Ligand code: AMP
């Protein structure tokens with residue numbers, strides 16, 4: 053999966069048509085177990101890199117996960133971060149805004165959840181819901197959505213100027229794959245709880261959501277806060293792609309230990 057980065061990263065101002073991105077892609081993998089081996093390697097590396105990232109302390113890492121219902125946001129977090137020290141990671145799940153949140157500007161709760169330097173923060177849904185779900189439901193106009201997207205771009209730029217590294221992943225599944233996943237939730241007594249009437253209603257709005265996502269992906273990918281469109285029909289490929297981007301990003305930072313405050317040669321125990 054060399055060059056996964058360039059393959060799925062959206063360039064600034066690139067016009068995105070989701071139909072051009074096959075959700076069932078598996079890159080150079082022909083078998084699931086090859087991808088699982090790779091994920092396993094990435095997980096180990098990520099654990100080492102996270103420790104160094106925390107010690108180095110110069111940057112924060114913000115990972116944004118977006119996708120349609122059943123797209124695999126929870127599974128991505130579980131599979132990729134299961135080996136990482138929980139002290140170095142924070143997950144924030146964005147739900148319908150509380151009455152207090154709704155009285156603030158839409159970035160208020162997101163800004164509060166941005167990780168501090170040395171930490172990895174994962175947004176399970178994010179400030180992007182404020183240009184997706186509310187737009188699809190007609191609570192804001194297209195014009196307002198575009199204004200918000202400009203605000204998001206500026207805000208993310210400001211974060212990047214303050215050493216926040218931002219990676220945004222759109223988990224791209226097909227409509228048929230969502231059908232299969234909803235079916236399996238219906239049939240599996242252990243998964244049924246995940247399903248709500250709202251999920252079924254949202255599914256009817258699939259084309260509107262895809263359009264809203266295309267607009268977001270076309271307008272808000274930036275060099276310092278890129279979007280990746282991750283083929284996510286196959287969970288193992290999704291995990292291999294995302295974990296690779298994370299490992300590559302952290303490796304490129306040239307993380308280092310700070311200079312020791314003591315001279316080991318001068319210490320006698
Ligand atoms: P889940 O991810 O299944 O826990 O569902 C969370 C729900 O909260 C989804 O239906 C989201 O669309 C909704 N949600 C998250 N953020 C917002 C927002 N800013 N405005 C409206 N609904 C939101």
Ligand code: MG
Pocket residue numbers: 121246251
């Ligand atoms: Mg849900």
